Amino acid sequence: MDLTFLNDYVVLVIVGICLCIGYVLKNSFPSLDNKYIPLIMAVLGVVLNVWIVKDISPDVLLAGMFSGLASTGFHQLFVSLINKEDK
Template sequence: MDISFLNAYFIPLVMAACLVIGYCIKHISWLYRISNEYIPAILALCGALLAVADAGSASLEIIIKGAVTGLASTGLYEAFSQLINKHSERKDCDETKK
C-alpha cells in the first residue's frame, strides 16, 4: 500500500503549532479535565483552523490538509514519547545491572 500521497497534506507550520497545543493540553495541570480521547479531535479542529488562517482563505482542500496535519501531530507526539520512554527504560535497566 502506497501512502506517499499523504505527504501532500502536511503543513509544517501547522504541525508545529498542533504539537505545542497538544503538549499543553497534556501537561498543563488546570487542563486535566480534558480526556486524552478528545485530544486528536481537538488537534484536528485546531489544525483545520490554523491552516485556514495560514492560507488566508477557506476551501475544503485547505481544511482537510489542516485536519490531517493536526491528527498527524498526535501520532508524532505519541511516537516520540514512546521512543523517549523506551530509551529511558533501557537506561534504567542498564543502571540496575551495574
C-alpha cells in the same frame, strides 16, 4: 495502497503549533480526557490552515486536519522513544 500523496497535505508549521498546544493541554489540564485531544488538534489544524491560506476548500480542510492529527502521532512517537530509552 500508496499513501505518499499525503505528504502534499502536511503543513509543518501547523504540525509544530498543534504539537506544542497539545502538549500544553495534556500537561496543564489533567481533567481533560485524552480522547478529546486529537479532535481539538484536528479542529485547530483546520482553523490554522484556513487562516494561513485564507481560503476554504476540501484540500485546505484535509491539510489542516491531517497536520493537526499528525501532531498527535508525533507526540506518541516521542513518548514511545523516550519510554524505550528509560527502560
